[in-house]
Amino acid sequence: xxxxxxxxxxxxxxxxxxxxxxxxxxxxxxxxxxxxxxxxxxxxxxxxxxxxxxxxxxxxxxxxxxxxxxxxxxxxxxxxxxxxxxxxxxxxxxxxxxxxxxxxxxxxxxxxxxxxxxxxxxxxxxxxxxxxxxxxxxxxxxxxxxxxxxxxxxxxxxxxxxxxxxxxxxxxxxxxxxxxxxxxxxxxxxxxxxxxxxxxxxxxxxxxxxxxxxxxxxxxxxxxxxxxxxxxxxxxxxxxxxxxxxxxxxxxxxx
Amino acid sequence: xxxxxxxxxxxxxxxxxxxxxxxxxxxxxxxxxxxxxxxxxxxxxxxxxxxxxxxxxxxxxxxxxxxxxxxxxxxxxxxxxxxxxxxxxxxxxxxxxxxxxxxxxxxxxxxxxxxxxxxxxxxxxxxxxxxxxxxxxxxxxxxxxxxxxxxxxxxxxxxxxxxxxxxxxxxxxxxxxxxxxxxxxxxxxxxxxxxxxxxxxxxxxxxxxxxxxxxxxxxxxxxxxxxxxxxx
Numbered sequence: 001x002x003x004x005x006x007x008x009x010x011x012x013x014x015x016x017x018x019x020x021x022x023x024x025x026x027x028x029x030x031x032x033x034x035x036x037x038x039x040x041x042x043x044x045x046x047x048x049x050x051x052x053x054x055x056x057x058x059x060x061x062x063x064x065x066x067x068x069x070x071x072x073x074x075x076x077x078x079x080x081x082x083x084x085x086x087x088x089x090x091x092x093x094x095x096x097x098x099x100x101x102x103x104x105x106x107x108x109x110x111x112x113x114x115x116x117x118x119x120x121x122x123x124x125x126x127x128x129x130x131x132x133x134x135x136x137x138x139x140x141x142x143x144x145x146x147x148x149x150x151x152x153x154x155x156x157x158x159x160x161x162x163x164x165x166x167x168x169x170x171x172x173x174x175x176x177x178x179x180x181x182x183x184x185x186x187x188x189x190x191x192x193x194x195x196x197x198x199x200x201x202x203x204x205x206x207x208x209x210x211x212x213x214x215x216x217x218x219x220x221x222x223x224x225x226x227x228x229x230x231x232x233x234x235x236x237x238x239x240x241x242x243x244x245x246x247x248x249x250x251x252x253x254x255x
Numbered sequence: 256x257x258x259x260x261x262x263x264x265x266x267x268x269x270x271x272x273x274x275x276x277x278x279x280x281x282x283x284x285x286x287x288x289x290x291x292x293x294x295x296x297x298x299x300x301x302x303x304x305x306x307x308x309x310x311x312x313x314x315x316x317x318x319x320x321x322x323x324x325x326x327x328x329x330x331x332x333x334x335x336x337x338x339x340x341x342x343x344x345x346x347x348x349x350x351x352x353x354x355x356x357x358x359x360x361x362x363x364x365x366x367x368x369x370x371x372x373x374x375x376x377x378x379x380x381x382x383x384x385x386x387x388x389x390x391x392x393x394x395x396x397x398x399x400x401x402x403x404x405x406x407x408x409x410x411x412x413x414x415x416x417x418x419x420x421x422x423x424x425x426x427x428x429x430x431x432x433x434x435x436x437x438x439x440x441x442x443x444x445x446x447x448x449x450x451x452x453x454x455x456x457x458x459x460x461x462x463x464x465x466x467x468x469x470x471x472x473x474x475x476x477x478x479x480x481x482x483x484x485x486x487x
Contacts, residue, residue, distance in 0.1 A: 072351060072353075072354075074353055075353035075355035076355055076357065080355075082357075101353045103351055103352060103353070106346065106350065106351055107347050108344060108346065108347040171357075173342070173356060174342035174346070175345040175346045176267070176342070176345070178267070206266055206267065209267065210266055210267050213344075213345055214345055215267075215341060215342035215345030215346065216267040216270055216271060216338050216341060216342055217268075217449075218271070218342070218367065218370055218445070219362075219441070219444075219445040219448045219449065220358060220362070220364075220367040221359035221360065221362045221367070222356055222357060222358055222359075222368075223359075225357040225358050226357065232359075234453045236448070236453075237448050237452065237453030238453075239268075240448075240449060240450065240451035241451030242451075243268045244268070244272070244450075244451060247262070247263040247266075247269075253259050
């Protein structure tokens, strides 16, 4: 079908300090082959032609791997389709005459910058707190010098698929970023390179998570359900184990 | 003083560990409480229950544990309220116009999302329940009864039995058990997840035991007022 007509309710907000409100637009001629973001491009073109200001929304790779797009669509982070980012959601999942409500991620720690764009710097600061391994660069190491069991490497990879989009926070009734923090900690904790700084990492990243004003995880698992990469809450359990042993068992103290 | 332990216990994970450990203690208590109270259904006119109640209120070990129980109920409730307030403020001042809560796997949406609300209802239930039986017993508003050559004991059985003559109290207790069942349905397995005890071999077992427990224990409790009202 090439001619769906949709009623779109989009969040309009000038900046972080102003009060936002919904704006309703009707968009005709929506093709089922369009991605959700392409549909928004067409809407913005229509709005520009009317001499008005287009909606600001974030996007980059449009391939589902960068984690930039971030929309709450009809109450679902990245839309009702599970396991996809907004850019990989296609209009064939919608019907002619549908009303689609499009909102920014909402959380104390993700303030709205403009319209549908939120500031996700809090995630960067959690990474900066310890989501890395310190290695002296130099000659590249021999590929198979450090043996890692297949299952363990796969587990680390599963966690590493986190693209940091923030859907977990957006979907969580507690606005907790535990799945994000857990994915980053779990990714490195399962690898020998990450083990070196594991005790410091878990403590610092959790402390930063709390300081950013995210909520506390209550194991609702809405994060896993909405995560475009399907990252399991089992990683949160691993983070908890890492955090308990780092805080109570290791000699490492962080301030 | 900010030291390593207070940093740990006030962190988001530390606060959840308090919920988890106190919750597991209360889960264990429920089973002990149920087994003891099943004696209310024995047809000996309340002798076994009254003697059991006397033992439970006079044994020094059990008396000590009971103070721990009061403290843990309070800690679980207070920490829960702190977390609830913290989490609502983390959601931000502007809420979603449309929000669908979808959960992963076999997790229950209703019991996990409404954990705080369920807990609040249960706290009110506990206050009424303790006022009705525990406080009356402590204040000595119960008749004394002597079995054989033994010491006179408080006749708690008659107190309970009189309460359950009123059908409204029967309904109140049965409905409250439904709230407890929903609270346990999420709480049992969630307590293990918070402690990091998530394991491909053990988690399915924990979840199954949790589901059986969260239905069986409240059903057992609900059976007592129903049985006493209609058959005793």
